[in-house]
Amino acid sequence: MNTRGLRSQLKDSVPVTGLCPQAGPYGVQDSLRRGFSSVKNELLPSHPLELSEKNFQLNQDKMNFNTLRNIQGLHAPLKLQMEYRAARQIQRLPFLPSSNLALDTLRGSDDTIGFEDILNDPIQSEMMGDPHIMTEYKLGIL
């Protein structure tokens, strides 16, 4: 974990999207897809760690890219981000779980183990999204 990059992050930290209601196509709460909304649910996190955990990976990446930029120049994070984007596109169908092996290798998390590998493993999740709806959503038909 990169702890030296923290100072470089002070000015431009990742905006916390948090729990704000994500607007549907017409700018209102998308009740069909996201369920009922409640003001308290959106404003307050249910646990103090919820927000920081949600954005942990993003913040780590941002910090690492900043350090890399300071050490090696702008080209290094640019090239890496391009590779990340390419690796992220290698997925299966929308409703099938993907191992994200290429992305893990790039990030270096293929030889570390953490709570995200032990608890709530997406591969062992008991629920599956409805294949038709998910593919239509991905294609933008729905």
Next chain:
Amino acid sequence: MATVSVCQYHRGGFSFENCKRNALLEADINKLGLSSPAARKTGTTICGLVYKDGVVLGADTRATEGMVVADKNCSKIHYISPNVYCCGAGTAADTEMTTQIISSNLELHSLSTGRPPRVATANRMLKQMLFRYQGYIGAALVLGGVDCNGPHLYSIYPHGSTDKLPYVTMGSGSLAAMAVFEDRYRPNMEEEEAKRLVRDAIAAGIFNDLGSGSNIDLCVITKGKVDYLRPHDMANKKGVREEKIYGHPVTGNYRYKHGTTGVLTKTVTPLNLEVVEESVQTMDTS
């Protein structure tokens, strides 16, 4: 349910879905005057010290759940790598899972570097993980081991701060154990003396703290060898009354031996009785 999964990317790790529900349940239960079940803690005495050739770690073996002893002989000294062991106090599940995760990470790291792992690496991994979770993972650890730079001993607190010291104690019995250490610790002790000192420190915790009890486990780590002594000493055996405490015999038995009371004088007075009347009554045996 399917409609919700369309938009949320399912990721692993901690899920906070039930937190609001739990808070509501907790409030309701408290209104009725009851209390929700407590997590199993180890309420412990753990300690470690650095001696001449290595590190000695000690721990008691009681796990409590509220006011009840949940496990009379649990093992609190966890394996991290062949040359690094870690004692854990706090919430039992947290210490168990944290030490297992760090053990796996350290193994992967050492395979990747091709060198035996160092204690400082384990310390750094533990403190970064505990800080990430801001103390919600209740694991207070004593990490000790011997690597290429010699023997090292660290204490790690649940919020992620660490101390590198020659002798450390943690847990609810830490004050009792630290008192013993502060009195008798010297640098560069021999192995037997170090083991005796750790045993006495844990015994002080066991006898003076309600959260610690049962046996004393020791783990002696030196350059090429690890001695995991479980149990090293059974301070309280269940069902056996103590015969001696600190050398004074304790009897629960009040039959005194012959000769306990000394005899000073002895006087025998025969009584002369005369026969006044003699009669025979026959028994009815029909």
